[in-house]
Amino acid sequence: MTMRRRNIRVQVWLNPEEKKKLQAGAKKSGLSRETYLRILISGFVPKELPPVDYHVMMKELHAIGNNLNQIAAKANATGHIDRTVFQDEANRLRQAVLDIRKAVTSPQELE
Incomplete structure (x- = not known):
């Protein structure tokens, strides 16, 4: 029990x-x-509650992230990408997802 x-x-x-x-x-x-x-x-x-399209936006952002990972894998195999630029973009995407999630779902502190 x-x-x-x-x-x-x-x-x-x-x-x-x-x-x-x-x-x-x-x-x-x-x-x-x-x-x-x-x-x-x-x-x-x-x-x-987040707007109805929040989950659609998050799904799209995650899809973009997956695409970036696939591009990176292919670029690493062929050697035709600026890794610094790609990493900066991947970091930007990751931060955007966190910012959206925080802005839409996190409780706000009382003032």
């Missing part, structure tokens, strides 16, 4: 406006109300 990680129950009373705001925030973020509140308590504001 496993023990629950969270074994302290907290009951909170809200007025109708507070409940509406909690439900709206949780729904926008795609989180349960409980998870939404735990993130807020940790000092962060959950971001809204």
Whole structure:
């Protein structure tokens, strides 16, 4: 039998406006109300769910990265590529993917 990680129950009373705001925030973020509140308590504001095309964009960026890897493999075999330029571009792509992911899905710190 496993023990629950969270074994302290907290009951909170809200007025109708507070409940509406909690439900709206949780729904926008795609989180349960409980998870939404735990993130807020940790000092962060959950971001809204990413736009529908986010996953399409990420898939496209990953495809570009795979293509760059294939180009690199072929270029290494033939010796016809500037490795520094290719590496710079590959690093740029990797950073773009991280930046997009962070901008769209990471919680923001409370100010």
